Amino acid sequence: MEKYNPQEIESKWQKIWEEQKLFKTPEDINSENKFYILPQLPYPSGSGLHVGHAEVYTACDIYARYQRMTGKKVLQVIGWDSFGLPAENYAIKTNVHPAKSTETAVNNFRSQIKSLGISVDWDREVGSHNPDYYKWTQWFFLLFYKRGLAYRKKQSVNWCDSCKTVLANDQVKEGHCERCDTLIIQKEMEQWYIKITDYAERLLNDIDKLDWPEETKKRQKDWIGKSEGAEVDFRLQTSDHNQEKKITVFTTRPDTLFGATYMVLAPEHAVVRSLKSEVQNWDEVEKYIEATSKKTELDRQVQKEKTGVELKGIKAINPVKNEEIPIFVADYVLATYGTGAIMAVPAHDERDFEFAKKYNLPIKDVVVQHCGGFDKSAKHRDSAAAVVFKDDKVLVLFNKKFNIYRLPSGGMERGETVEDTVQRELREEAGYTDYEVVDDLGMIESNFYAVDKNIQWNKLQRVLKLKLLSDKKTDTAFESYEDYEANWLAPDEAIEKLKTYNGSEEIFIRRALEKTGRLFSGEGTAINSNFLDGLSTQEAKEKMIQWLEEKGIGKRKVQYKLRDWSVSRQRFWGAPIPMLFNEERKNRKYNYVFIHGYLATGNNDFRPWLKKELEQLGHAVFSPDLPHNDKPNVVEWAEYILNNTTIDENTVIVAHSLGGPVAFRILEKLKNKIAKLILVDTVLRPDFPDKKRPDVEASDSFEFDFEKIKSSSDEFVVIADCDYKTIKKEHLEEMQKLLDARLVKARPNDRHFNGKIEPSVLEESIVTGLKPVSESDLPVLLPDDVDFKPTGQSPLTYSEDFQKGVEKRYGKGWHREPDTLDTFMCSSWYYYRYLDPKNDQQFASPEALKKWMPVDFYLGGPEHVNGHLLYSRFFTKVLYDAGYIDFSAQGGSDLVGDEPFKVHRHQGLILGPDNRKMSKRWGNVINPTDVVNEFGADTMRMYEMFMGPLEEDKPWDTNGVRGIRRFLDKVWNLQEKVIEAEAKSNSLTTLVHQTIKKVGEDVAALKFNTAIAALMQFTNVLLKEEKISKVGYTVLIKLLSPFAPHMSEELWYRLGNKDTVTTQPWPVYDPELTKENTVTLAIQINGKLRDTITVSTDISEEDAKVEALRSGKVIKWLEGKEPKKVIYVKGKLISIVV
């Protein structure tokens, strides 16, 4: 018999599999038997496959092969995340075109993966750099744009000056570029953003429904970072009395509003610049803003000492107290979170406390920590106490009469200050007079029974920290002085002693020891807060929000940490953003025509506000009262407008409600185009939203020629409120589709009321000089004439090919957006493309989506938790909302309809033999191809799975690889021992069935390491046999085949089979035959193992106990004593208690 020669048999079987198309995706599938296995999309790097890749593909492959053998119809594909920076950086260095180097890398990856024997359907391979792929990436961008989920905005971004591009937040690691480790700086740029924040709540809520690792789910939740609170408006007191200005802050603690003693703005806050003329120390402020803008991400993180500068000459008004408070600019407030402004409550917020201490700002307690119960009948009392230090000892008084320890303290008499009371009590109880006040430790409310006074107190205690300057005592002897004994104790000891009294005093000692002193940021009871006094923090929050909403100076607000996703990249090797620009149109001043709705009055009348806003931007506005507003007639209104103003290509029509149909009538009659039509809560038919409007209905037919209307405007925008409260979602979508319009949605909580459209919505709606490439013109191809030299400008800016024909196609002045999309856009939807990779009409057909989604098993790295995984979920939810998908009926009814990955797991990191992360720097990189060449692919596969649990990090061990090879050699050599006869040995039959059970269960649970151990155990037993049965050996080969498919095929073939082992059914075990007929019971005496006995499996409890007590060792250990208790655990042990 020849020796095991993996190189030979592996290529042989890989060829056969490929020829027979064994892993072609099955067609005859249903929701019961389909199984979609997804290994994460690799970036095809020039340095080839990494052992980590091999781990992912092998694990998925073993699982896939196992699932096929159990009868599942498996879909497994591999593709390439083939756009991206490294290929471009390589091009800059070597002048090799990225398309070329990518092709080489992909070929290399593909052949390496094939050499591992991974069973994927290669006919479905995709690469994100191929035009027929990125066509659909661009299509997704347009989908977002049309649904109002893509917008352009100028703001400060993460800039990598080495890669010369912008990075998303999750691509910045510790202030450095994830790719090249360059320090990230902040730069103001106009960029495309995706409004993932609109989906924050759904992304958060649906996580719990997924079978993902718990810590992963938690990390994603934390990244989304929901917090609930309120927005509060603070009026400004400035020298310019004509203009009323206000600043809105976000707070999670509206209950502490009475304690807001100053206000802080982020340096980038827009309002700061607008206050230039009123701020007395503008030079200083400007200098500060400039200094902070130069700070890098890292500086901000490392240097945490708080800095800031006051805006002198202006004040804010605390709205609950009508009190003037100072305003600061400080970079501890982030421009990108909340409103970029905060109310500072130093007594109850650590950061504000720190800042207030540094700049000597007032600290006002409005929440007290509460100790003890909530006994309503308790007697209230204000009291004061002192934590007195002498060196590092604390003064604790011992009351001899009642045997209790206390701090010097007592009730505050009428008119006394805290200092007065403390001074008096310290004299009376301990006699000390010579001290200084070091710190104010704030207040605590404690509800307790005082033994010395026989009373239930509810005490509000104020406490000062004192330093004793000398032991000098008063001459006067007080009565109470006799009762107390002064002890100087170490703080630990003091805390211990004080526990016997009321629980609050030990907290004061703790506060005295900490730098933060009186700061209390927990929940408690409101004080000094007028109508909130006495309420718990939760109650006070609610009441304050109600109060703010009633007064119209604030509202409930949910805030997320998640930011919108920046997707513009100033690079070449990515999917071009399919948008067009027109500078002239962008800067042009337009004639706005506003068509109001039915009964436009009061809160429903946008005209004055809109006129002001638009005129400020330099546009002309025509917003007339239309005739017979109480009995409107669409035709009459349309004519009125046509007769009273000019409608031409310079016109933007804004139509509210019933104004919409009026606008439609106007557009139907136009010979020329207008620039834009903006529809605000517009009705398509008269029965909107719920009630009939006979007066309107009578006036017109409400049949429109939408073809004509569509051709009469360059652009259409439909504005919707966030929750579709005003106009129903399906009606809005109908209109959006009819007009191919862009839908601009307000953010949560925003409604079009009070005579205003939400300003951010208006801003987004009136943008001009921007339009999407028509879907029929996709893909926007990457040109070839590109200079890669990084200039900070997108390389596409300089390409002539790229802009060629654009003006001819779209009109004069239009040109293409030169930025490309973040590659995460490409990888957010690839698992859909696998389902229908050649479709040139859709990203995937509805049938394919219905058949295969959702993904049944997704394996990928934990580094993608807050990037790829979140983006993919977001893509899926948008598709769901747009009506493309709904998985709720597919792959299990427990699933949500808009989640792509049902089960997700992470692979652990494979470390170098030195236990460090593999890297060229350490010279500890293991190349999978080397391993395959030396030991064979089957050894490589099995070793990686045997190293340890899939999800854990584990170091490489070359000797361990040899061990696996030895194992495979043994399995190979076993073929010599095979005989046709049935196995005689009973115990062997039991082992066969036990092994089938164990391996099957472990593989199903992805516990590949223990499955392999079981195979080894089985093999070790077979090795000891003189001859082994063909049946038993066949089982071994089948069980081994997902792990070592090549060798299993060869052995299967050598047993005389003409088909493949890959297509065999998974062996079935007989539960009866897995049972042993004898069992070894442990005998414990007082919990310690003393003996074991072997008994029949079906022994009765009585017999087992008798048997155990008869054991010689037991008799010896019992020493004649009677056992108190004998516990029997079936099949496990007998525990004897003496």
Place this chain on the structure above:
RNA sequence: GCCGACGUGGCGGAAUUGGUAUACGCGCGUGCCUUAGGAGCACGUUCCGAAAGGAUUGUGGGUUCGAGUCCCACCGUCGGCACCA
């Protein structure tokens, strides 16, 4: 600083609901075979001890007849977040 995960032989790791701790592999030791072996085979291998026996799952405590597993406190390693109001 906050959050999370994890601590088991010389090493990677195993141990349903609490039930014989150290499966499987590596390494190591002894022997066999061999001109030789970094090949193969056999036996052994948690630690201390010649043995009887004892100790042992990061440390300390608790619950239990019984704890690697559950509870509390602490220590250590790794990962994530990092002024998020």
